[in-house]
Amino acid sequence: MRSILPLLLLAGCSPHGAAGGGGIVSTNPCADAMLVRLLPPSRIAAISHYSQDEGATSISLAVARRFRATAGTAEEVLTLSPDLVVASSFTPVATREAFARAGLKTLYLDAPQTIEASRAQVRDLARAVGATAAGERMVARIDRTLAATRAPAGPSALLYIAGDLATGSGTLLDAMMTHVGFRNAAARYGLSFTGRLPAEQIVGAPPAVVIAPGGGRAAMLRRRLLPGVPEARLPRSLVNCGGPVMVPALRRLAAIRQGMGR
Template sequence: MLRASLLLLAAGLSGCAQPQVARGGGGIVSVNPCTDAILMRLVPHARITAISHYSQDAAATSIPLDLANRFRATAGTAEEVVALAPDLVLASSFTPAATREAYRRAGLRTLFLDVPATIEQSEAQVREVAAAVGQVARGEALVADMARAAAGHRPAGPAPAALLFITGDLVTGGGTLLDDMMHHAGLRNAAADYGLSYTGTLPAELLVARPPAVIIAPDKGRSSGLRARLLPETRTASFDRMLVNCGGPTIIPAMARLRAIRAGLS
């Protein structure tokens, strides 16, 4: 959800010399790829001891790979994280109880973060991370950028129905951050109309019977070809894979792309 937009997003960071990344002891360890993206906007790179290995995977990252590859990455195991002795660990609320206990026993300061389902929740999460890393002003600046992206022009008239595929035949339904972004861009989430919540797959028969105005997808693989054969009259639009994984700063280029898609349907 672009690569050019994300590079612009990171320009303030990548325009300087390659950071001297901490290699153990102190600093911040993020085992959550979404907080990796937030950290890139909030703190000097030298404060980041390690990021999630997902950020070095093209299918899961929300930051450019050349930036992610400058950092040590962990698989998020308790052993790896405890050995780094960080000042702060940023993790997911889905972290297993045993891992949480290992962090506690090691005396690590931890922040467990939920998956935001709305732009407003993502803004609140940025503020939470900013407070934890002592960068409130930078957090507010990022939130302001996100709010401006969300508050852009929404075309008048009925919202066209759109299906946004995350990968393959997996589509985003109602109650998700992508669903909220589609709404702000002036698009109606057809998957929510079909009754799908969160993410899942849809029967081909349903798509043929009630086709959307546009199909948005990040790939051109086998599933994309099948959809083109089933719905030859339905418009398609590309959406970079990096835009579907997280909120935070990713919302800015994602909203720009969704608005461009909506403008093309007018």
């Protein structure tokens, strides 16, 4: 399968970058979720500070706090002299240039919008860190979960990531919702990708179910304006990333779907 993600880039050719000395540094929280499952802790020099934030992490805080965290600044990363930096495709140009000048190996990962792209990203990262076999095991686990959770199209659902921020078409969450048998109601309100969708906007034609992390002012308002619409909980930690996070996310979405019957 041909990957749509960037391949491992060798930025520069200084002896410092070639020799390395600090293991792997990740400034990408979704890479963190893969790395902690692909590699022994001794190979991970630092992870993203987002993974130590309860509202942003995709791994347990207990696991995240075993590692050093970095905010992803060039200065922080360079002091660690890593063998490889795994970062986001949204990394600022100035930071990329600093990594290149230092001769660091870098891997920039996109946010996958499809299940297939997410599976490919697992393989890209596993190959880059020399953990191909572990990557294949991770993909196999994802595939088993996909096979167990596939269902035909059924009720409409609206998935909120946080507050009144909902997921529309063209996202990995949308792909997972569709896979387990939901029809994403976001299209009914003209929402593509991710955007704000206040309760007032959906009250005239509500979905069969709202899926959300729960809590907060937006949730309270939805309950008041949409009293007949059930709201199922999807933990915040399951909406941020793909890869191995798809396994519990798909299982939870499938359980919500099954709980609604036909």
